[in-house]
Amino acid sequence: DIQMTQSxxxxxxxxxxxxxxxxxxxxxxxxxxxxxxxxxxxAPKRLIYAASSLESxxxxxxxxxxxxxxxxxxxxxxxxxxxATYYCLQHNSYPxxxxxxxxxxIK
Amino acid sequence: xxxxxxxGGGVVQPGRSLRLSCAASGFTFNTYAMHWVRQxxxxxxxxxxxxxxxxxxxxxxxxxxxxxxxxxxxSNNTLYLQMTSLRAEDTAVYYCARDPQLVGAFDYxxxxxxxxxxx
Numbered sequence: 001d002i003q004m005t006q007s008x009x010x011x012x013x014x015x016x017x018x019x020x021x022x023x024x025x026x027x028x029x030x031x032x033x034x035x036x037x038x039x040x041x042x043a044p045k046r047l048i049y050a051a052s053s054l055e056s057x058x059x060x061x062x063x064x065x066x067x068x069x070x071x072x073x074x075x076x077x078x079x080x081x082x083x084a085t086y087y088c089l090q091h092n093s094y095p096x097x098x099x100x101x102x103x104x105x106i107k
Numbered sequence: 108x109x110x111x112x113x114x115g116g117g118v119v120q121p122g123r124s125l126r127l128s129c130a131a132s133g134f135t136f137n138t139y140a141m142h143w144v145r146q147x148x149x150x151x152x153x154x155x156x157x158x159x160x161x162x163x164x165x166x167x168x169x170x171x172x173x174x175x176x177x178x179x180x181x182s183n184n185t186l187y188l189q190m191t192s193l194r195a196e197d198t199a200v201y202y203c204a205r206d207p208q209l210v211g212a213f214d215y216x217x218x219x220x221x222x223x224x225x226x
Binding site: 025031034036038042043044046049050053055087089091094095096097098099100101 | 220
C-alpha cells in the first residue's frame with residue numbers, strides 16, 4: 001500500500017498569510033494526486049487534481065505542485081473562508097490513501 | 108447538476124447488517140466508477156471500496172474486506188454498500204463519491220450518512 005505522509009498536522013495562520021502543506025508518498029505516484037478541503041460537518045471538496053490542476057470555480061490563490069513522491073498545496077493569501085482541514089489523496093493504485101489531514105486554524 | 112444523496116444510515120448493534128444507498132443524478136451514472144469513503148468521528152478520511160462503471164470489478168480496503176459488498180444498479184442510478192458483521196470501529200460518516208478517472212479522482216461527493224455501531 002502507498003502511504004501518504006502529510007505535514008504539518010495543524011497550523012495557525014493569519015488572514016493574508018501564505019500557507020504551504022506538504023504530502024509525501026511512500027513510492028512514486030506520477031501526478032496522481034488531489035487536494036481536498038473539508039469544513040466541519042461538510043463533505044470534502046476537491047481543490048486540485050492531477051497534482052497541479054485547479055478545479056473549476058476554486059479561487060486562484062490555491063495552487064498545487066509536485067510529481068513522483070513530493071507534493072505541495074499552497075494558499076497564497078489566506079482568506080477567512082479557507083480555515084478548514086485539508087487532505088491529499090493518491091489515486092495511483094488501490095487501496096486509495098489519504099494523508100492524515102492538516103487543520104488550518106486562525107492565529 | 109451532479110447530485111449524490113446517501114441514505115440508509117442509523118444505529119445498529121455490533122454483528123448486525125446495514126445497507127447504504129447512494130442515489131445519483133445529473134450525470135450518466137453507468138459511465139463512472141463509484142466509491143465509498145468513510146470518516147470516523149473526529150478522524151481523517153478512509154477509502155472503503157470502489158466499483159467499476161460496469162459493475163464487474165470491485166476493490167476493498169483490508170479493514171472491510173469480506174464483510175462489506177459494493178454494488179450498483181444502473182436501472183435506478185443507485186450505488187449500494189452492504190455492510191455485515193458490523194463492528195464499533197465501523198462507526199463513521201459514509202460518503203459516496205464519483206470517480207472521473209481520466210481527470211483525477213473523487214470530483215463529486217454526497218453529503219454523507221452517519222452509521223453508528225453500538226449496543
